[in-house]
Amino acid sequence: xxxxxxxxxxxxxxxxxxxxxxxxxxxxxxxxxxxxxxxxxxxxxxxxxxxxxxxxxxxxxxxxxxxxxxxxxxxxxxxxxxxxxxxxxxxxxxxxxxxxxxxxxxxxxxxxxxxxxxxxxxxxxxxxxxxxxxxxxxxxxxxxxxxxxxxxxxxxxxxxxxxxxxxxxxxxxxxxxxxxxxxxxxxxxxxxxxxxxxxxxxxxxxxxxxxxxxxxxxxxxxxxxxxxxxxxxxxxxxxxxxxxxxxxxxxxxxxxxxxxxxxxxxxxxxxxxxxxxxxxxxxxxxxxxx
Amino acid sequence: xxxxxxxxxxxxxxxxxxxxxxxxxxxxxxxxxxxxxxxxxxxxxxxxxxxxxxxxxxxxxxxxxxxxxxxxxxxxxxxxxxxxxxxxxxxxxxxxxxxxxxxxxxxxxxxxxxxxxxxxxxxxxxxxxxxxxxx
Ligand SMILES: [Zn+2]
Numbered sequence: 001x002x003x004x005x006x007x008x009x010x011x012x013x014x015x016x017x018x019x020x021x022x023x024x025x026x027x028x029x030x031x032x033x034x035x036x037x038x039x040x041x042x043x044x045x046x047x048x049x050x051x052x053x054x055x056x057x058x059x060x061x062x063x064x065x066x067x068x069x070x071x072x073x074x075x076x077x078x079x080x081x082x083x084x085x086x087x088x089x090x091x092x093x094x095x096x097x098x099x100x101x102x103x104x105x106x107x108x109x110x111x112x113x114x115x116x117x118x119x120x121x122x123x124x125x126x127x128x129x130x131x132x133x134x135x136x137x138x139x140x141x142x143x144x145x146x147x148x149x150x151x152x153x154x155x156x157x158x159x160x161x162x163x164x165x166x167x168x169x170x171x172x173x174x175x176x177x178x179x180x181x182x183x184x185x186x187x188x189x190x191x192x193x194x195x196x197x198x199x200x201x202x203x204x205x206x207x208x209x210x211x212x213x214x215x216x217x218x219x220x221x222x223x224x225x226x227x228x229x230x231x232x233x234x235x236x237x238x239x240x241x242x243x244x245x246x247x248x249x250x251x252x253x254x255x256x257x258x259x260x261x262x263x264x265x266x267x268x269x270x271x272x273x274x275x276x277x278x279x280x281x282x283x284x285x286x287x288x289x290x
Numbered sequence: 291x292x293x294x295x296x297x298x299x300x301x302x303x304x305x306x307x308x309x310x311x312x313x314x315x316x317x318x319x320x321x322x323x324x325x326x327x328x329x330x331x332x333x334x335x336x337x338x339x340x341x342x343x344x345x346x347x348x349x350x351x352x353x354x355x356x357x358x359x360x361x362x363x364x365x366x367x368x369x370x371x372x373x374x375x376x377x378x379x380x381x382x383x384x385x386x387x388x389x390x391x392x393x394x395x396x397x398x399x400x401x402x403x404x405x406x407x408x409x410x411x412x413x414x415x416x417x418x419x420x421x422x423x424x425x
Contacts, residue, residue: 029364036295
């Protein structure tokens with residue numbers, strides 16, 4: 001629309017009083033349909049089915065997911081806006097927390113919070129003289145298997161993430177090796193694992209080793225969800241990862257800024273994901289500096 | 291005592307399935323053209339788009355494709371059941387069904403475990419297909 005001159009600036013916004021109202025629960029209960037007959041409600045149950053199948057097909061489980069929950073919490077502790085700021089989490093804290101829908105524990109789940117987030121998309125020409133350097137959209141990809149969840153054979157991957165990422169990287173003219181950081185839609189810890197796995201950062205079952213040694217946290221070799229993400233900053237649907245990628249590229253992230261401040265690579269290329277349903281829809285975006 | 295859990299919403303698509311359940315029969319649509327056995331019921335075959343079907347009765351045997359153990363209570367009707375097992379069971383005829391695993395503790399459930407249908411008559415019109423470990 002911008003290229004065609006149909007508009008000059010596009011505002012993408014999200015706001016929800018999810019914590020102080022019952023609207024989120026009402027939406028998820030309605031979403032359950034006849035699954036409610038068997039006591040199957042909401043998103044945690046659906047992702048628990050996916051995560052359990054993944055545990056059957058390859059090496060994964062709490063020993064992998066603890067690295068994601070703890071790594072993202074470390075980022076949240078550098079972000080004063082994060083809901084979980086000031087609340088450090090250890091592996092023991094994670095492993096001793098209660099199950100919601102097993103195998104998913106409370107810290108495997110994204111937050112429920114009030115708030116909002118917005119980004120503005122404009123032309124590169126218009127962005128040249130803005131106060132901050134622009135975060136440029138270098139590539140986009142979507143892939144939506146959209147199969148009815150119980151009939152889906154892809155709960156343990158490969159999800160739509162694989163093709164969406166290939167498309168986005170190809171449009172950007174880069175490879176995975178060029179990526180400096182990832183902002184991944186993290187409704188659940190397992191979503192982060194299966195997305196990065198389908199993006200090709202590691203093979204099925206290699207996540208536990210890939211995530212260990214603080215790979216995704218401050219000072220890590222592949223920072224992931226540097227605001228704390230939906231698990232530890234706040235849930236604003238796809239705008240949590242997208243806005244954080246843009247802010248990092250603009251250099252507006254303070255104590256959690258990628259680069260020398262956090263002993264990480266400069267965020268020249270950031271891979272962003274969004275994900276819908278129970279791994280039924282996926283979009284991938286490459287944002288970067290030019 | 292009145293049944294406290296949600297009941298299925300019967301419509302033109304799923305009426306034949308739930309009427310089968312009332313007679314303790316698991317009935318699925320089989321495509322008259324390509325033979326694909328499908329669930330949930332639908333107007334056209336998801337494989338070949340053919341509209342013609344025959345309804346077949348399943349033998350009620352299958353295996354656990356995946357499962358989740360509900361510790362949280364989202365609906366008062368399930369409070370006394372928790373922790374309870376929601377599972378996707380893959381039937382020998384092909385389709386997968388969302389259901390509950392009963393007759394064993396949650397710790398005893400595993401993916402690929404063989405299971406058989408067991409019927410729970412919850413109202414005069416509605417019987418639910420649940421599954422238990424095969425003996
Ligand atoms: Zn067919």
